[in-house]
Amino acid sequence: MSDISTRAREILQRVGAGDPFTGDGALHARSPIDGSTIGRLTPHSAGDVEAAVGAAHEAFLQWRSVPAPVRGQMVRELGELLREHKDDLGALVSIEAGKITSEGLGEVQEMIDICDLAVGLSRQLHGLTIATERPGHRMMEQWHPLGVVAVISAFNFPVAVWSWNAALALVCGDAVVWKPSEKTPLTAIACHAIAREAARRAGAPEGVVQLVLGEREVGEALVDDARVPLVSATGSTRMGKEVAPRVAARLGRSLLELGGNNAAIVAPSADLDLTVRGIVFSAVGTAGQRCTSLRRVIVHESLADDLVQRLTAAYETLPIGSPLEASTLVGPLVDEAAADAFVAAVEQARADGGTVVTGGERVDAVEGGTYVRPAIVEMPEQTEVVRTETFAPLLYVLRYDTLEEAIALHNGVAQGLSSSIFTLDVREAETFLSAVGSDCGIANVNIGPSGAEIGGAFGGEKETGGGRESGSDAWRAYMRRATNTVNYSTELPLAQGVEFL
Structure with a gap:
């Protein structure tokens, strides 16, 4: 057993999640750091999913009647336990997803933050209380618990996205069934153990949080179950196009967080020192494996050469290696398929007339790991490969002359998640934020598209799915609305002046 797998095993035992090597091995957990096996698990069957949903539904029937502030006590307990185990969970995220240490810890902090919000x-x-046209009447709306919420999460945020959904769903009175990515099962097992302990401490019904592990069969069983009124799914646009019609066929609800092809416009007035820092983190953080990662820089012709030179200098000093090393800024891609896709996209960009400025190749940073050198590619136009999201640290540079041209390039992709502009011109900034500017769900000024806070609603438009999670009024997705009219008079007037009898 490698040192990394031993460390993962010890973490799971400390959080009360058991031994990851007790399963039949049909589901292997591997670390992208060195390719070592860190767990051998038994995946669930479709029958197991049915039982999990049934247990969650029975718990919901009790949980929905618990006052919301009392439900909040479970989430408070969850937040406290996450604080207690932050270092261990952060390390486990790094081991299993390949995030550098600060990002692994940051993901757990994001869980803590959403618990506080919830x-x-x-x-x-x-x-609301709503004005009514009928005298002696009162009209209002109430929000009630929805039911069992299915959460299907991706590998790149193996715990935070679950918490965005679970923390809100639980205080809304719902039960939660979680299917994590088959690439990151151990972090899910750890968080599930902590959530179960939080439920026990708060006196919540047994079964209010459920975990199912596996691949496509497990996800399909969860998506198709009529007892699940809401499916919150994070992943590729391809996955979303399969989930949405299946849920719609049974008239369920979908909350989709899908792909992004995020861009930053760099205007002539931009503070280039600030811009370079913003671009590098957004493009290279998490090895380019965030849905909000920066994929395209659309820079004004007047400063394009200067910006590319500065970015190249920054890229060529980035330390690549094990995310467990404090000095590392670029960890591994999640697996061999991701590394192959990165290299193939670079080659296609070159074939389309692009110039590879730096990077674009595999790196033997740690034996057995999947490491690449982040790439910058200047493109003569926005070709198909540029319009396609590559989940890796691959940054395309395009040039523009007018702001209208830049916005057209920016919006000229199928995805619509996150966006940014670097400018000191208030007119350019406000135009970008207006209805004729960015068509994304997130639009920033003088910061990159990556690194959203939990206070704002998170999500995007177009092929990003249209869902919203986390802050603002995203909680409404996890509840059902009832409009109530109360007649406290002795008369029975009808709306719209209708007379009957």
């Missing part, structure tokens, strides 16, 4: 929200699940 606890406060548990006392603010408010409806």
Whole structure:
């Protein structure tokens, strides 16, 4: 057993999640750091999913009647346990997903933050009082728990995205069934153990949080179950196009967070020192494996050469290696398929007339790992490969003359998640944020597209799916609305002046 797998095993035992090597081995957990096996698990069957949904539904029937502030106590316990185990969980994220240490810890902090938000929200699940045309009547709306919420998460945020959904769903009165990525099962097992302990401490019904492990069969069983009114799925656009019609066929709801092809416009007035820092983190953080990672830089012709030179200098000093080393800024891609896709995209960009400025090749940083050198490619136009999301640190540079041209390039992709502009011109900034500017769900000024806070609603438009998670009023997706009219008079007037009898 490698040192990495031993460390993962010890972490799981400390959080009360058991031994990851007790399964039949049909589902292997591997670390992208060195390719070592860190767990051999038994995947669930479709029958197991049915049982998990049934247990969650029974728990929901009790949980929905618990006052929301009391439900918030479970999420408070969850947040406290996450604080207690932050270092261990952060290390496990690094081991299993390949994130550098600060990003692994940051992901756990994001879980803590959403718990804090959800606890406060548990006392603010408010409806409206609405003016009525009928005298002696009152009209209002209420929000009620929805039911069992399925959460299907991706490898790149193996725990945070689950927490965005689970923390809100739980205070809303729902039960949660979680299917994590088959590439990151151990972090899910650890978080599930902690969530179960939080439920026990808060006196929540047994079964209010459920975990199912496996690949496509498990996900399909969860998506097709009519007892699941909401499926929240994070992943590729291809996956979303399969999930959405299956859920719609049974008239369920989908909350989709899909691909991004995020761009930054760099205007003539941009502060280039700030711009370079913003671009490098957004493009290279998490080895380019965020849905909000920066894929395209659209830079004004007047400063394109200077910007490319600065970016190249920054890229060529980036330390690549094990994410467990404090000095590392670029860890591994999740697997061999991701590395192959990266190299293939670079080659296609070159074939399309692009110039590879730096990077684009495999790197033997750690034996057995999947490492690449982040690439910058200047493109003469926005070709098909540029319009296609490559989940890796591959940054395309395009040039523009007018802001209208830049916005057209920016919006000229199928995805619509996150976006940014670097400018000191208020007119350019406000135009970018206006209805004729960015068509994305997130639009930033003088920061990159990556690194959203939990206070704002997170999600995108077009082929990104249209869902919203985390802050603002995203909680409404996890509840059902009821409009109520109360007649406290002795008369029975009808709306719209209708007379009957």
